[in-house]
Amino acid sequence: MQDxxxxxPDDTPPEPARQPAPARGARARxxxxxxxxxxxxxxxxxxxxxxxxxxxxxxxSWHFPGWAGLVWDGEHAQPTLxxxxxxxxxxxxxxxxxxxxxxxxxxxxxxxxxxxxxxxPPDFRFIVKAPALVTDALVRAEDGRGQQPNPAxxxxxxxxxxxxQPALExxxxxxxALVFQLSPLPAHLLARLPxxxxxxxxxxxxxxxxxxxxxDGVVAVEVRNPEFLTPAFAEVLRGTGATYCLGLHAxxxxxxxxxxxxxxxxxxxxxxxxxxxxxxxxxxxxxAKGLYEPFDRLVDPDPETxxxxxxxxxxxVGAGWPAYVAINNKxxxxxxxSVQALAQAVAARAAGG
Numbered sequence: 520m521q522d523x524x525x526x527x528p529d530d531t532p533p534e535p536a537r538q539p540a541p542a543r544g545a546r547a548r549x550x551x552x553x554x555x556x557x558x559x560x561x562x563x564x565x566x567x568x569x570x571x572x573x574x575x576x577x578x579x580s581w582h583f584p585g586w587a588g589l590v591w592d593g594e595h596a597q598p599t600l601x602x603x604x605x606x607x608x609x610x611x612x613x614x615x616x617x618x619x620x621x622x623x624x625x626x627x628x629x630x631x632x633x634x635x636x637x638x639x640p641p642d643f644r645f646i647v648k649a650p651a652l653v654t655d656a657l658v659r660a661e662d663g664r665g666q667q668p669n670p671a672x673x674x675x676x677x678x679x680x681x682x683x684q685p686a687l688e689x690x691x692x693x694x695x696a697l698v699f700q701l702s703p704l705p706a707h708l709l710a711r712l713p714x715x716x717x718x719x720x721x722x723x724x725x726x727x728x729x730x731x732x733x734x735d736g737v738v739a740v741e742v743r744n745p746e747f748l749t750p751a752f753a754e755v756l757r758g759t760g761a762t763y764c765l766g767l768h769a770x771x772x773x774x775x776x777x778x779x780x781x782x783x784x785x786x787x788x789x790x791x792x793x794x795x796x797x798x799x800x801x802x803x804x805x806x807a808k809g810l811y812e813p814f815d816r817l818v819d820p821d822p823e824t825x826x827x828x829x830x831x832x833x834x835x836v837g838a839g840w841p842a843y844v845a846i847n848n849k850x851x852x853x854x855x856x857s858v859q860a861l862a863q864a865v866a867a868r869a870a871g872g
Contacts, residue, residue, distance in 0.1 A: 526787055551849065554595055554600060554603045555591070555592040557587075557588055564612045566859070567612035567613050568611065569866040570639060570862060571869070573841045574832060574841075574865065575613070575615040576844045577614045578618070579618040579619075579620055579845050580617070580618070581603040581617060583600065583813070584597055585814040585853075586800055586814065586855055587814040588815075589753040589815065589855045590607065590611055590855055600870070604726070605617070605638045606639070607809075609640060609699040613855075613858050613859060614858065615642065616695055616843055617845065618645075619648065620783060621637065622648060623648040623649070623700070626650045626681040627686075627779075628685055629689040630689065632686055632688070632689025632690045633690070636691065641692070644843060646695050646698055646792070646843050649697065649699045651702065652669075652681060653671055653672065653678045653681070653699075654699050654701050656669055656674075656708055657705060672713075672718075673718040673721070676725075676851065677690075684727070688732075692732065692734060694735070694737070696736070696737050696739050697738050697742045698734065698740070700741040700743075700766075701742050709746055716751055719755055723738065723759035723761050724759050737762055737843075738759075738764060740762075741792060743770045744770075745770075745771055748771075748776075757784055763780050763790075764782065764790055764791065764792060765790065766794065767795075767828075768792075769797045769801045774824050774827045774831075778831070787840060789831060789832060789835040789843065790843050790844075791844045791845070791852045792845050793847060795847065795850065797861050804849055807848075807849035808848075811849060814848040815853055816852055816853055817851045817852045817860070819851055819852055821850070825857075825864055829865045832844065832861075833869055834867040
């Protein structure tokens with residue numbers, strides 16, 4: 520599949536390489552490509568200090584030119600931000616993590632993961648999506664349509680070799696959550712959901728422990744079919760030491776309807792990916808993108824979802840567990856501003872407001 524057909528372009532990290540000394544013109548171009556963080560905001564720094572260190576909030580990727588003044592100092596093209604923006608992003612007071620989605624479309628190597636890790640501070644955490652190679656039941660055409668069954672679906676050997684081991688080797692202690700996002704299942708597999716759950720159990724049980732290399736790391740499973748949200752699914756997660764990735768997406772019920780699954784897994788960490796505003800429907804990414812670009816303001820604030828999520832976050836970190844939260848631009852219109860609004864709601868709850 521072509522990466523460009525999906526919402527996240529190729530956020531290729533700069534690879535260290537030995538190069539001859541650049542000519543004067545090349546030096547000028549390199550200087551122009553440097554991405555600096557937006558000037559420090561005392562208010563944001565004060566807000567960040569009110570949040571628990573165990574809370575790692577961030578966005579889905581970092582390559583958006585419309586974040587000028589919010590995250591970047593000055594205007595930059597998307598390719599420049601894809602390659603050079605992560606270090607500046609990680610200097611934002613509230614952006615203590617990011618969802619690294621690129622590997623969903625093509626597995627990443629340990630050296631690629633290491634290049635990302637080298638650009639962020641030690642207390643920064645990545646939410647990393649497993650490759651579709653093992654999480655999609657279908658082999659898809661370039662337009663995303665399922666063509667045939669995927670023989671590698673939920674293959675535990677490939678999950679370890681193509682995802683978990685490279686991520687551990689490259690990201691190490693900067694791993695927050697390794698997320699297996701199961702793409703929507705075709706009807707014939709939904710009808711055999713107990714068999715799918717057993718295959719999922721086998722995969723999760725085969726994963727190596729994260730703690731030796733990633734002390735804060737957790738394994739989480741995100742789904743796109745509401746049929747998964749059952750006690751049987753919770754038992755598979757609990758029995759293998761994994762957790763549920765709270766998926767805020769129009770393909771799933773609202774956040775309140777997903778909380779019973781989190782309660783069944785309590786106590787434990789929180790992993791959440793807030794992907795799409797419900798007003799756009801299950802297939803509304805392109806509609807949201809058209810309405811929200813350049814992603815520099817909150818077009819569709821969703822205070823109801825935000826307040827419930829803030830309550831869950833405050834309870835999680837207040838009990839001593841980590842929380843990893845990533846927000847997409849398509850959630851409300853501007854992911855950095857959504858993070859800021861969510862941080863304010865969490866801080867207010869922590870203060871008893």
